[in-house]
């Protein structure tokens with residue numbers, strides 16, 4: 001207990017609901033600043049569970065993490081919490097469940113501190129079909145797992161689980177695996193971008209003409225492709241991989257190197273999760289092929305090919321949505337649009353994406369070290 005009063009402290013800007021105060025987990029709630037410098041408080045030193053709080057408090061001013069060393073550096077994430085109060089409780093959930101996304105962990109959200117935030121996330125999902133949907137806010141409210149929660153919600157909303165007799169547990173585990181296979185250190189090509197693309201894809205698929213003609217299979221594919229289209233993205237582009245003789249470039253002979261990799265990752269996660277293991281093998285194979293064709297269409301270096309094809313179709317007026325090949329082509333175009341739609345979002349959202357993508361460009365160029373010259 002001797003380290004309690006040295007632990008990191010975060011301000012909490014809002015009343016803590018009774019049901020949270022009544023829970024014993026891994027944090028300490030108090031409004032008494034005397035804790036931070038004075039002697040170790042009685043409540044803390046006597047606590048049995050991992051939550052301690054002053055039971056008379058309805059408006060805690062501070063939350064401190066227990067079990068972190070006093071010299072633990074404040075991470076950027078924690079620092080930004082102070083700037084964005086809504087995150088303060090969410091960050092604890094992250095720490096409470098450091099292995100939050102472990103594959104065995106299926107019911108974590110039911111036992112976490114921030115039920116209230118889960119409620120807000122659910123509330124926000126009512127606007128999931130809106131172009132101004134704030135994926136950054138949703139990500140905070142869903143504790144950084146927007147891709148999992150949003151995609152799961154859309155699967156349920158479309159009734160895909162019943163239609164394809166999907167196992168809900170396997171589906172969730174698959175989505176968690178997808179989430180984990182995105183590299184969180186990438187400023188742009190990470191799970192949040194995949195969630196954003198999935199939400200945009202949903203908006204396009206909700207367009208009246210499309211929603212009337214898409215089959216359940218098209219919708220399943222559209223969502224799967226959007227969620228997995230950048231899996232395991234290394235944060236650098238194809239040219240970089242080719243010029244640095246990366247093994248992926250030679251594996252895919254310098255053609256759609258990243259997109260092939262994303263597709264193969266998606267297929268391996270699908271197989272590993274067993275999500276579609278009850279499908280006849282022919283259907284499964286067909287679905288994997290179509291998934292590849294959608295993901296490969298996001299190769300920006302082949303943009304002109306797709307645009308000329310699209311223009312030719314429009315000139316001939318021969319795109320018919322009752323034709324499955326035509327529908328597939330439209331899905332390709334939709335995914336391509338979804339992938340680069342961030343500049344068309346409301347400005348406050350679009351600006352954040354621009355910063356993220358330029359951060360990633362900057363890192364590819366060597367980041368700050370580039371300016372410092374060669375080491376030594």
Ligand SMILES: Nc1ncnc2c1ncn2[C@@H]1O[C@@H]2COP(=O)(O)O[C@H]2[C@H]1O
Nearest residue numbers: 237298299300339340342343353354357
């Ligand atoms: N807001 C943006 N500003 C500039 N470039 C972007 C922006 N968003 C996406 N891109 C680029 O568009 C590319 C689309 O394909 P990639 O995902 O390979 O990489 C993406 C980025 O390089």
Ligand SMILES: [Zn+2]
Nearest residue numbers: 193229230339
């Ligand atoms: Zn992308």
